[in-house]
Amino acid sequence: MITRPYLLHALSPLHAGTGQGLGLIDLPIARERATEHPIVPGSSIKGVLRDAARVQTDDVDAIFGSREGSASMVRVSDARTLAFPVKSDRGTFAWITSPYVLMRYARDGGEVGFTADQIPGVADGNAVTADGSAVLDGSRITLDGLPYEQVPSDDLKHGVKTVVGALASTLFPGDDPTDRAWRSFFSERVVIVSDDAFTWLTQTATDVRAHVRIDDTTRTVVKGHLWYAEMLPPETILAGIVQVGAIRKDQDPKRAFELLKSITESPLQVGGDATTGAGRVRFVLGGGAA
Numbered sequence: 001m002i003t004r005p006y007l008l009h010a011l012s013p014l015h016a017g018t019g020q021g022l023g024l025i026d027l028p029i030a031r032e033r034a035t036e037h038p039i040v041p042g043s044s045i046k047g048v049l050r051d052a053a054r055v056q057t058d059d060v061d062a063i064f065g066s067r068e069g070s071a072s073m074v075r076v077s078d079a080r081t082l083a084f085p086v087k088s089d090r091g092t093f094a095w096i097t098s099p100y101v102l103m104r105y106a107r108d109g110g111e112v113g114f115t116a117d118q119i120p121g122v123a124d125g126n127a128v129t130a131d132g133s134a135v136l137d138g139s140r141i142t143l144d145g146l147p148y149e150q151v152p153s154d155d156l157k158h159g160v161k162t163v164v165g166a167l168a169s170t171l172f173p174g175d176d177p178t179d180r181a182w183r184s185f186f187s188e189r190v191v192i193v194s195d196d197a198f199t200w201l202t203q204t205a206t207d208v209r210a211h212v213r214i215d216d217t218t219r220t221v222v223k224g225h226l227w228y229a230e231m232l233p234p235e236t237i238l239a240g241i242v243q244v245g246a247i248r249k250d251q252d253p254k255r256a257f258e259l260l261k262s263i264t265e266s267p268l269q270v271g272g273d274a275t276t277g278a279g280r281v282r283f284v285l286g287g288g289a290a
Contacts, residue, residue, distance in 0.1 A: 001245035002257050005109030005286035007171055008040060008079045008238040008270070012280040013207050013231040016040040016271040025208060026227035027272075032080065037101075037202055038232055040079040040270060042240060048270050049074065049283075052263040063256045071247045073256050079238035080104070083167070083190065084198070086205045089142035091134035094191045095237065096143065098122070098198035102163060105239050109286060113166025118159035124194045126151045130164045134188040141191060144205050148193060164190045170286050171237065207231040231278065242285070261285060 016030050016039070030039050050064040057063070065072030082105055083095040102119045106112050120128050127141045127148035135141050141148045168186045172179040193201075212226050244257045264283040271279040 001243055002253050003110065003241060003243045004257075005105070005112060005170075006079075006240055006242050007082070007282075007284040007286065008045070008240070009171060009282040009284060010232055010234050010236040010238075010280075011267060011282060012234050013209070013273075013278045014040070014234075014236060014271050014281065015229055015231045015273055015278055016044055017229075025230045027229040029206065029230045029232060032078075036199060037081045038084075038206070038236070038238075039081070040238055042076040042078045044270060045079060045240070045283075046072075046074060046076040048268050049076070049260065049263065052268060053259060056263060057259060062251070063259065073244055073247060073251060073253065074260070075243040075245075077108075077240040077242070079240040081202055081236065082239040083237040084202050084205070085233050085235040086144045086201050088135045088189075090137050091189055093235070094135045094141070094143055094189045095186065095235070096191050096193050096198055096201060097167075098193055098195045100195045101198060102192070108241055109239065112286065113169065114159075114163045118162050120151070120159055120192060122151065122192055122194045124196055125149060126194070128160055128192040130160050130187055130190060132188055133191075135191060143191065143193070144201060146197075148191075148197070160192070163192075171284060173284070205233075207233045229273070231273075 015027070017027050030041055031037060032039055046064070050060060053060050053063065061070055063073050082101060083097045085093050086096055088094040099119050099121055103116045106114060106116050106119070122128055125148060128151050129136065129141070136150060139150045141150060164187050167190065168183040171186060172182040208228050208230050210226060210228055242260065244253045244260065246253050264285060267280050268283055269279050270281050273279065
């Protein structure tokens with residue numbers, strides 16, 4: 001069994017929905033029941049990978065399973081929010097994460113470049129950044145209009161540098177100038193906030209967009225056809241696990257895994273509203289077996 005963590009990096013607004021909503025938002029995004037953190041269901045991601053694989057192989061049913069009862073070699077977990085973009089008074093925006101989110105990623109992802117004991121604890125109202133942060137205003141960080149006080153990181157420097165560096169290297173692993181620039185940009189904008197602050201911001205700082213249906217004759221909005229859809233903002237980063245294993249002796253997990261690497265070299269389309277440019281994502285396979 002080959003097991004790897006993966007990252008899903010939203011390049012445009014991303015809507016992985018749960019159907020009709022009950023509140024003010026007609027089409028909410030999917031969320032974990034316990035934490036209320038946004039997720040993209042693994043079944044949706046697996047379906048996208050399956051469709052992309054059709055271009056490169058005729059063995060899609062053998063690798064991804066079939067309705068006739070052939071079991072899938074590929075297992076994809078839900079993608080859970082790892083770093084969430086929010087407006088910042090400095091540096092334009094910040095990627096927020098939290099101790100619990102990072103601990104879960106380190107536990108589930110295996111060799112992710114840092115360990116749980118390197119993750120700093122953060123109290124409510126405080127925030128931790130790496131050296132050279134672009135979002136600092138003196139000792140204060142303002143996220144989505146809310147002030148946070150930077151924790152002096154002299155005692156945390158090694159751990160924070162390791163955590164942020166590992167995330168940046170996994171998300172932008174290339175040696176080309178573009179990936180090097182993005183690693184630096186990302187590292188300067190990661191902010192570790194408390195678990196409660198992370199939950200609050202991922203609940204309140206999503207992108208809500210109005211949709212309408214236009215009457216072809218009058219060119220006005222059809223009565224009763226205004227609705228609101230919730231989306232994850234561009235630059236959202238989610239993490240999950242992908243596993244590839246042989247179901248029969250004649251199957252080759254390494255070949256199937258190489259196929260996954262090949263089809264994820266280009267951006268994929270996940271979720272709804274594809275005709276408006278939504279749902280473009282980078283699928284980044286991490287290294288190291290768990």
